[in-house]
Amino acid sequence: MMSSSISDTEDQATSSNAFFHYIPTKIDTDPLAYHSNPESSFYVIKNAQQSSSSFPSANSNTLRAGNARTLFTVIPPMPQDTVARPHTSQQRLLIKGGRVVNDDGTTLADVFIEDGVIKQIGLNLVVPAGTKTVDASDKLVMPGGIDTHTHFELPFMGTRSVDDFLTGTQAAIAGGTTTILDFVIPSKEQSLAEAYTQWRERADAKVCCDYGLHAAITTWNDQVAKDMETLTKEKGINSFKVFMAYKGVFMLQDDEIFQVFAKCRELGAIAMVHAENGSVITELEKEMSVLGITGPEGHLLSRPEKLEAEATNRAITIAEETRCPLYVVHVMSKTAADKVTQARLKGQVVFGEPIAASLGADGSQYFNKCWRHAAAHVMSPPLRDDAETGPYLMDLLANGTLSATGTDHCTFNANQKALGKDDFRKIPNGVNGVEDRLAVIWTKGVETGKLDVNQFVAVTSSNAARIFNIYPKKGRIAVGSDGDCIIWDPKASKTISAATHHQACDFNIFEGLQCQGLPIVTIVAGKIAWENGQLNAVQGSGKYLNTACYAEYVYQKLNKREELRDQKMKEQKIEREPYTGEVIDLSKPQAETKSKDQPIQSSGEPNAASVGFHNRPATRAGGRNQQDSSFTFSGDQWDDRNQRKTTRVQQPPGGQSKGLK
Ligand SMILES: NC(=O)NCCC(=O)O
Ligand SMILES: [Zn+2]
Numbered sequence: 001m002m003s004s005s006i007s008d009t010e011d012q013a014t015s016s017n018a019f020f021h022y023i024p025t026k027i028d029t030d031p032l033a034y035h036s037n038p039e040s041s042f043y044v045i046k047n048a049q050q051s052s053s054s055f056p057s058a059n060s061n062t063l064r065a066g067n068a069r070t071l072f073t074v075i076p077p078m079p080q081d082t083v084a085r086p087h088t089s090q091q092r093l094l095i096k097g098g099r100v101v102n103d104d105g106t107t108l109a110d111v112f113i114e115d116g117v118i119k120q121i122g123l124n125l126v127v128p129a130g131t132k133t134v135d136a137s138d139k140l141v142m143p144g145g146i147d148t149h150t151h152f153e154l155p156f157m158g159t160r161s162v163d164d165f166l167t168g169t170q171a172a173i174a175g176g177t178t179t180i181l182d183f184v185i186p187s188k189e190q191s192l193a194e195a196y197t198q199w200r201e202r203a204d205a206k207v208c209c210d211y212g213l214h215a216a217i218t219t220w221n222d223q224v225a226k227d228m229e230t231l232t233k234e235k236g237i238n239s240f241k242v243f244m245a246y247k248g249v250f251m252l253q254d255d256e257i258f259q260v261f262a263k264c265r266e267l268g269a270i271a272m273v274h275a276e277n278g279s280v281i282t283e284l285e286k287e288m289s290v291l292g293i294t295g296p297e298g299h300l301l302s303r304p305e306k307l308e309a310e311a312t313n314r315a316i317t318i319a320e321e322t323r324c325p326l327y328v329v330h331v332m333s334k335t336a337a338d339k340v341t342q343a344r345l346k347g348q349v350v351f352g353e354p355i356a357a358s359l360g361a362d363g364s365q366y367f368n369k370c371w372r373h374a375a376a377h378v379m380s381p382p383l384r385d386d387a388e389t390g391p392y393l394m395d396l397l398a399n400g401t402l403s404a405t406g407t408d409h410c411t412f413n414a415n416q417k418a419l420g421k422d423d424f425r426k427i428p429n430g431v432n433g434v435e436d437r438l439a440v441i442w443t444k445g446v447e448t449g450k451l452d453v454n455q456f457v458a459v460t461s462s463n464a465a466r467i468f469n470i471y472p473k474k475g476r477i478a479v480g481s482d483g484d485c486i487i488w489d490p491k492a493s494k495t496i497s498a499a500t501h502h503q504a505c506d507f508n509i510f511e512g513l514q515c516q517g518l519p520i521v522t523i524v525a526g527k528i529a530w531e532n533g534q535l536n537a538v539q540g541s542g543k544y545l546n547t548a549c550y551a552e553y554v555y556q557k558l559n560k561r562e563e564l565r566d567q568k569m570k571e572q573k574i575e576r577e578p579y580t581g582e583v584i585d586l587s588k589p590q591a592e593t594k595s596k597d598q599p600i601q602s603s604g605e606p607n608a609a610s611v612g613f614h615n616r617p618a619t620r621a622g623g624r625n626q627q628d629s630s631f632t633f634s635g636d637q638w639d640d641r642n643q644r645k646t647t648r649v650q651q652p653p654g655g656q657s658k659g660l661k
Contacts (some may be wrong), residue, residue: 002430006025011176015603023550026584030623034093037078041155042140043509049403065096069497071309076515076620077175079149081140081386090115091114091115091116091526091527092112092114092127092130092131092132092228092526093112093113093114093131093132093133093134093483093523093526093527093528094110094111094112094113094125094132094133094134095110095111095113095134095136095439095485095487095523096130096133096134096135096136096137097110097135097136097137097138097139097424098110098111098136098137098139098140098141098487099139099140099141100121100130100140100141100142100451100477101140101141101142101456101457101477101488102142102143102453102476102477102478103452103454103455103457103458103461103462103463103475104200104454104656105454105477106125106453106454108120108283108609109122109123110122110123110125111141111477111485112125112127112131113215113483113485113523114526115482115525115526116482116525116526117480117481117482117483117526118477118478118479118480118481118482118483118485119479120479121477121478121479124204132528134521134523134528134531136487136489136521138454138489139210139487139488139489139490139520140487140488140489140490141477141485141486141487141488142456142461142477142485142486142488142617143175143291143457143461143462143465143474143475143476143477143481143484143485143486144176144178144179144209144461144474144484144485144522144523145172145175145176145178145179145438145460145461145486146180146181146259146404146460146461146464146465146470146475146484147176147177147179147180147181147406147407147409147433147434147437148178148181148329148405148406148464148467148468148476149181149183149329149330149353149355149406149407149408149409149411150168150172150180150181150183150403150406150407150408150409150410150434151182151183151185151408151410151430151548151618152164152165152169152180152182152202152208153165153168153202154410154428154430155577156180156185156410156428156429156525157419157426157427157428157429158419158426158428159416159419159428160413160543161410161411161412161428161430161504162206162410162411162416163209163409163432163434163505164202164504165182165202165203165205165206165211166206166207166208166436166539167292167502167503167504168180168409168503168504168537169206169207169208169209169211169537169542170208170502171434171435171501171502171503171504172208172209172434172435172580173208173209173524173529173530173535173537174433174435174501174522174530174615175435175436175438175439175502175519175521176438176439176486176488176500176522176530177209177434177435177437177438177516178209178210178474178484178485178486178522178523179210179211179212179465179470179474179484179545180207180209180211180212180434180467181211181212181213181214181239181406181464182199182203182211182212182213182214183214183215183241184196184197184198184199184213184214184215184216184218184237185214185218185250186218186219186542188218189598190229191223191224191227192215192217192224192227192231193227193230193231195215195476196213196215196231196235196237197509199213200213200499200544202543203537204538204540204544206540207477207537207539207540207541207542207543208524208529208537208539208540208541209484209524209525209526209529209537209541209542209544210273210474210482210484210525210544210545211543211545211549212236212468212470212544212545212547213236213237213544213545214237214239214240214241214272215228215231215237215239215240215241216241216242216243216250217240217241217242217252217260218243218249218250218252219252219257220256222261223393225259225263228240228260228264228267228269229267232267232268232269232549233267233381236544236546236547236548237268238268238468238469238547238548238549239268239269239270239271239272239327239547239553240260240263240264240269240271240272241271241272241273241274241329242256242260242271242272242273242274242315243273243274243278243448244257244274244275244276244277244278244311244314244315245274245275245276245277245278245281245311245380245381245605246272246278246279246380247279247281247282248282250274251278251279254314254318257273257315258316258318258321258322261319261322261324261326262322264322264324264325265322265323265324265325265558265592267549268549268550268555269338269458269549270325270326270327270467270468270551270554271325271326271327272326272327272328272329273311273312273315273317273325273327273328273329274324274329274330274380275308275311275312275314275315275381276303276307276308276311276380276381277310277311277314277326277338278305278306278477281302281303281307281348284301284302284303284304285298285302285425287302288301288302288424289423289428293424294422294423294424294426295374295424296366296371296374296375296377296378296424296600297366297374297424297426298380298381298425299366299378299382299424299425299427300366300383300385302384303380303381305334305335305336305384306334306335308332308333308335308336308381308443309333309335309338309418310341311337312328312331313337313339315328316328316339316340316343316348316350317441319348319350320343320348322501323558323561325350325351325554325555325558326349326351327350327351327352327353327467328350328351328352328353329353329406330354330355330358330381330406330408331352331353331354331355331358331393331402331619332352332354332355332358332382332383332385332389333358333381333389334358334382334386334388334389334392334393335400336352336381336527337352337354337393337396337401338390339403340352340396340401341396341401342400343480344401349554349557349558351398351402351403351404351467352401352403353382353402353403353404353405353406354393354394354396354397354402354404354405355405355406355407355433355437356406356407356410356433356436356437356440356441356510357383357408357431357433357509358384358390358391358393359385359387359393359394359397359405359437359440359441359444359445360440360441360443360444360510361377361383361431361437361509361510362383362384362385362386362387362389362390362514363375363377363382363383363384363385363386363391363507364385364387365383365386366378366382366383366385367385371421372414372417372418372507373507374584375414375417375421375424375427376414376417376431376489376507376509377416377431377509378417378420378424378428378429378431379408379410379429379430379431380429390444391444391448391450392439394444394445394448394450394451395450397445397451397455397459398449398450398451398455403458403459403463403464403467404459404463404464404467404648405437405441405459405460405464406433406437406464407432407433407434407436407437408430408431408433409430409431409432409503410429410430410431411430411431411432411503411504411505412428412430412505413506413507414507416428426535426562430592431509432501432503432505432507432508432509432510433509433589435501435502435503436496436508436510436513436515437460438460438486438519439494439496439515439517439518439519440513440515441456441459442456442488442490442515442517442518443513443514443516443517443518445459445519445608446490447516447517461474461475462475463475463556466551466553466554467551467553467554468547469548469549469550469551469552469553469554469640470545470547471553472509474545482525483523483524483525483526483527484523484524485522485523486519486521486522486523486527486628487519487520487522487523488517488518488519488520489517489518489519489520490516490517491516491517492516492517492518492520493515493516493517493518494506494514494515494518495512495514495515495658496510496511496512496513496515496546497511497512498511502535507655509615510583520532524537524541524542525541567613582634596619602637
């Protein structure tokens with residue numbers, strides 16, 4: 001039962017199994033909790049109780065998540081782990097003295113984690129002797145980041161992305177991300193099911209943090225549809241991406257996209273789209289060749305922004321027609337973002353994902369004199385040559401129009417990018433970001449006053465958890481949630497560089513960016529995996545996340561709409577007596593049908609339509625209505641069978657034709 005009243009919350013606060021009592025108040029004067037939005041309030045957890053019981057039930061209310069800032073919502077029940085976490089019973093950690101930041105509120109509280117799960121939140125907690133303590137005084141304690149979009153060790157464009165599930169998740173952890181969602185992308189000769197197994201094999205042995213999978217649909221047939229069912233029902237995948245780009249490789253046609261989206265809707269999954277007009281891009285690429293443009297700038301010039309916006313709109317339209325929720329990956333331009341905005345304003349369930357690159361870098365790099373530098377930025381859709389795009393996308397994140405952030409982390413070294421040294425079309429597409437996303441968003445979002453700390457948590461973690469149905473296991477600091485947290489120091493700073501990053505690639509698109517605000521500690525499943533610049537991540541310790549279909553955050557509205565739509569459709573059904581007259585026998589030659597023998601005109605009533613063309617009634621004299629076209633593909637006139645009256649005109653107006661002499 002959904003409930004959303006303040007009194008419910010008050011009831012809950014006094015009930016025996018209440019954990020927190022949230023009091024909306026504007027008491028916070030601490031600069032750490034600075035709020036840029038004057039309308040938003042701070043929420044303080046009072047009377048936090050120690051508890052070792054399980055997560056609040058689905059009936060319990062808490063403050064509304066996300067940057068929409070509706071006040072009360074329901075926390076769904078905790079999703080079940082598919083793989084039991086091994087119990088290392090002595091694994092206990094107390095995070096002391098920090099300010100706990102969720103997407104809906106901030107409070108001063110300690111956090112006690114045991115066996116990978118948050119067990120207590122509050123002040124003066126009683127914890128077992130020997131518990132390891134980490135000091136978070138003057139720092140923020142936030143849910144670990146969720147990167148919605150990575151491509152670790154992806155075979156692509158003749159090579160393979162260099163960050164694998166080990167270096168990729170290590171780098172993620174160094175940057176404060178504790179969950180990644182990667183994409184299963186089948187090769188031409190592979191089934192979706194085989195590709196899924198392959199991805200699991202690659203990832204399970206290496207991941208240092210939990211991970212989930214989306215799957216890409218790169219071809220469409222009945223078997224793929226069946227595999228989608230298996231992946232959703234048995235393998236924990238709830239999101240499927242189609243490509244409108246990479247013609248001849250991954251790209252699907254509109255009718256296929258329609259069918260994929262319809263299938264997603266049927267399964268309760270989320271459709272995802274890489275939105276670019278691949279067919280037009282292929283033509284524009286050829287034009288670049290004709291113009292002699294072979295360098296990385298050709299990549300940008302052949303992928304104009306309007307082709308991203310057009311495809312975004314097309315995908316949104318198809319999603320609307322299939323009544324399917326849509327997640328637009330890597331929103332790279334203002335106009336594409338506007339399409340998402342327009343759809344959301346109309347109430348469509350569409351989510352937009354800007355990435356670290358579109359928020360923190362720009363496409364002027366494609367014109368850099370150094371080929372290696374320019375090629376290192378090649379990704380699709382491209383970075384836009386416009387310094388305003390990043391701030392624009394950040395504004396849309398701040399006002400809730402864009403929802404979650406990823407990175408599309410897909411890295412290639414210079415020698416791999418060099419596959420396209422003479423032809424930009426062969427430069428492997430992809431850039432870095434998994435390590436830098438949080439610092440870039442803090443620097444470009446919080447430090448500019450666009451995002452408050454709670455919105456920062458929303459767009460880096462909680463919103464993604466809700467959309468992909470892993471909330472509140474992930475994306476929240478709460479009793480019962482996984483012990484994936486970061487201790488964030490808003491005062492810490494660094495300059496991003498490939499020389500010091502943990503990503504395997506030899507280039508960093510944020511090179512030289514001075515970041516303000518960093519994760520000084522990253523806790524993965526209750527263990528410190530990153531502290532004071534030291535990685536202590538454990539290879540293979542991450543678990544695969546089962547993501548269930550019908551995420552309430554996504555589908556609740558849609559299910560209701562579907563119900564109402566069905567009802568409305570049924571209301572429009574007309575009950576009629578069945579037609580009992582003659583039905584034309586199409587197997588017989590048309591000449592034998594009755595209509596041939598019957599006069600076309602009987603009572604001056606219209607019957608022209610009955611012979612296959614013309615809609616307007618004949619004239620009283622039985623002639624063709626002059627407003628009807630006399631054209632048919634057969635060349636026939638509808639009144640061919642009527643005898644025509646002819647009158648020889650002896651003296652036509654304008655004189656007799658004598659013919660040419
Ligand atoms: N985005 C990109 O350029 N590379 C990764 C593959 C994809 O997502 O398109
Ligand atoms: Zn991608």
